[in-house]
Amino acid sequence: xxxxxxxxxxxxxxxxxxxxxxxxxxxxxxxxxxxxxxxxxxxxxxxxxxxxxxxxxxxxxxxxxxxxxxxxxxxxxxxxxxxxxxxxxxxxxxxxxxxxxxxxxxxxxxxxxxxxxxxxxxxxxxxxxxxxxxxxxxxxxxxxxxxxxxxxxxxxxxxxxxxxxxxxxxxxxxxxxxxxxxxxxxxxxxxxxxxxxxxxxxxxxxxxxxxxxxxxxxxxxxxxxxxxxxxxxxxxxxxxxxxxxxxxxxxxxxxxxxxxxxxxxxxxxxxxxxxxxxxxxxxxxxxxxxxxxxxxxx
Amino acid sequence: xxxxxxxxxxxxxxxxxxxxxxxxxxxxxxxxxxxxxxxxxxxxxxxxxxxxxxxxxxxxxxxxxxxxxxxxxxxxxxxxxxxxxxxxxxxxxxxxxxxxxxxxxxxxxxxxxxxxxxxxxxxxxxxxxxxxxxxxxxxxxxxxxxxxxxxxxxxxxxxxxxxxxxxxxxxxxxxxxxxxxxxxxxxxxxxxxxxxxxxxxxxxxxxxxxxxxxxxxxxxxxxxxxxxxxxxxxxxxxxxxxxxxxxxxxxxxxxxxxxxxxxxxxxxxxxxxxxxxxxxxxxxxxxxxxxxxxxxxx
Numbered sequence: 330x331x332x333x334x335x336x337x338x339x340x341x342x343x344x345x346x347x348x349x350x351x352x353x354x355x356x357x358x359x360x361x362x363x364x365x366x367x368x369x370x371x372x373x374x375x376x377x378x379x380x381x382x383x384x385x386x387x388x389x390x391x392x393x394x395x396x397x398x399x400x401x402x403x404x405x406x407x408x409x410x411x412x413x414x415x416x417x418x419x420x421x422x423x424x425x426x427x428x429x430x431x432x433x434x435x436x437x438x439x440x441x442x443x444x445x446x447x448x449x450x451x452x453x454x455x456x457x458x459x460x461x462x463x464x465x466x467x468x469x470x471x472x473x474x475x476x477x478x479x480x481x482x483x484x485x486x487x488x489x490x491x492x493x494x495x496x497x498x499x500x501x502x503x504x505x506x507x508x509x510x511x512x513x514x515x516x517x518x519x520x521x522x523x524x525x526x527x528x529x530x531x532x533x534x535x536x537x538x539x540x541x542x543x544x545x546x547x548x549x550x551x552x553x554x555x556x557x558x559x560x561x562x563x564x565x566x567x568x569x570x571x572x573x574x575x576x577x578x579x580x581x582x583x584x585x586x587x588x589x590x591x592x593x594x595x596x597x598x599x600x601x602x603x604x605x606x607x608x609x610x611x612x613x614x615x616x617x618x619x620x621x622x623x624x625x626x627x
Numbered sequence: 628x629x630x631x632x633x634x635x636x637x638x639x640x641x642x643x644x645x646x647x648x649x650x651x652x653x654x655x656x657x658x659x660x661x662x663x664x665x666x667x668x669x670x671x672x673x674x675x676x677x678x679x680x681x682x683x684x685x686x687x688x689x690x691x692x693x694x695x696x697x698x699x700x701x702x703x704x705x706x707x708x709x710x711x712x713x714x715x716x717x718x719x720x721x722x723x724x725x726x727x728x729x730x731x732x733x734x735x736x737x738x739x740x741x742x743x744x745x746x747x748x749x750x751x752x753x754x755x756x757x758x759x760x761x762x763x764x765x766x767x768x769x770x771x772x773x774x775x776x777x778x779x780x781x782x783x784x785x786x787x788x789x790x791x792x793x794x795x796x797x798x799x800x801x802x803x804x805x806x807x808x809x810x811x812x813x814x815x816x817x818x819x820x821x822x823x824x825x826x827x828x829x830x831x832x833x834x835x836x837x838x839x840x841x842x843x844x845x846x847x848x849x850x851x852x853x854x855x856x857x858x859x860x861x862x863x864x865x866x867x868x869x870x871x872x873x874x875x876x877x878x879x880x881x882x883x884x885x886x887x888x889x890x891x892x893x894x895x896x897x898x899x900x901x902x903x904x905x906x907x908x909x910x911x912x913x914x915x916x917x918x919x920x921x922x923x924x925x
């Protein structure tokens with residue numbers, strides 16, 4: 330068997346096309362959806378992520394502004410800035426790029442962002458609402474994975490989803506989201522992690538296998554059930570002398586061998602990545618619509 | 628094999644004994660731990676639960692007060708009352724007995740309780756903090772199940788825990804709690820529910836099987852892995868003409884047959900139930916200690 334590729338770029342562009350219509354309506358009614366991205370320090374990878382988000386906004390007609398602060402910025406100064414944007418009614422979404430410097434308490438920052446502008450979905454109250462199955466902002470990567478599955482014809486309902494990795498950005502929230510009693514979810518879910526013995530025992534049972542560990546190419550074909558849907562959310566830089574940059578980005582799955590066994594598979598890059606950005610944009614548009622009174626309460 | 632009984636009453640009394648020491652210290656320093664229980668309407672089961680909590684408080688030296696409101700109480704009136712107790716510094720814990728009448732939005736009520744007095748752990752921000760593995764108030768039943776496991780020598784670390792039922796009071800929060808990267812947790816977890824096909828396929832793999840579906844005696848011996856730890860959180864009233872009341876309380880597990888296969892098992896009643904009350908008391912004592920500056924930030 331050769332797996333069908335789930336094309337994240339293509340699905341993300343479908344999502345963005347739909348957003349364009351919603352953005353047009355907002356602009357027609359005098360509301361310009363707007364996102365503030367706060368970047369503390371000058372980590373090149375964080376910088377690159379923020380720039381990608383900024384460009385994606387611009388392309389779609391979302392006003393976006395990057396606020397860059399020095400690494401030495403105090404926690405209280407960052408809190409003040411968030412408070413300022415919370416008050417600004419022309420700002421609909423606020424994201425604080427992670428990771429933050431060690432002297433800043435990430436939880437405090439997440440708690441400071443107005444829950445109605447928390448387009449990253451990292452505020453505990455939004456995570457808690459998600460857990461209760463109530464409307465909330467949902468972190469972009471798990472939300473993107475749900476879209477990838479449903480839009481590729483792989484509705485997780487009634488299936489057994491095995492998730493590898495319990496990180497707060499992907500595996501943990503996805504394990505909640507995909508098992509909610511709602512359409513397009515309703516999956517039986519197993520959450521595996523660094524404390525799991527015999528990983529293969531679980532992965533081989535997965536109708537849907539989501540890998541979010543960040544360990545390069547750890548999942549091989551013999552760990553995958555024939556015909557399974559394999560979603561790879563891993564991105565690890567590995568040395569590669571054949572590449573111009575000297576490295577390449579590897580997923581958690583050994584793509585070549587896995588695609589001989591799986592029924593569907595996402596590539597890295599071009600799978601989950603583009604969806605993460607698309608869903609951040611979707612959350613921002615939802616936030617603007619909510620302010621305009623066009624959407625359900627979140 | 629005949630399973631060893633996990634005696635919830637005995638373990639709960641151990642927990643309460645430890646609390647007594649903490650309560651004594653608080654009282655010595657001039658702080659009388661205090662709980663407000665709000666009961667809306669006159670459902671006899673809710674009344675009975677609230678009374679049990681009240682009595683347990685009294686026995687231990689926690690000041691407790693039941694505020695009973697008529698079924699017709701408006702949402703805004705209930706919100707006002709919660710606001711009043713939020714402001715009252717002599718009140719450390721506030722619980723609103725569930726279920727609420729249909730005309731009251733439960734989420735709004737949960738959101739109204741001060742996160743630092745939310746001894747039921749139902750505020751979305753507390754649930755979200757739990758999901759992030761941060762200190763928070765944790766709902767009493769899942770917290771009680773964690774204590775039952777650890778205090779009976781059945782640390783879930785490295786084990787495969789299968790949970791039946793994704794309700795917001797037990798199964799859902801426990802699935803998060805038991806898989807956190809922390810001592811006494813760190814379990815691989817599978818969450819099954821009404822959308823799960825072939826339940827037995829999953830239950831038979833469980834080192835620890837937690838039943839929280841509320842379906843009387845649905846889990847039979849043939850669904851249990853020999854030697855497994857079986858925790859039964861179900862309580863369903865079933866007709867029983869041999870009982871004085873005309874009914875008896877049944878768990879989700881067919882205790883007689885299951886106890887021939889399991890290694891450990893909780894009875895119903897006398898298993899999870901007493902732990903739920905003990906952990907509510909523990910949360911109230913923690914809230915009082917926090918106000919006294921004796922505990923970590925929640």
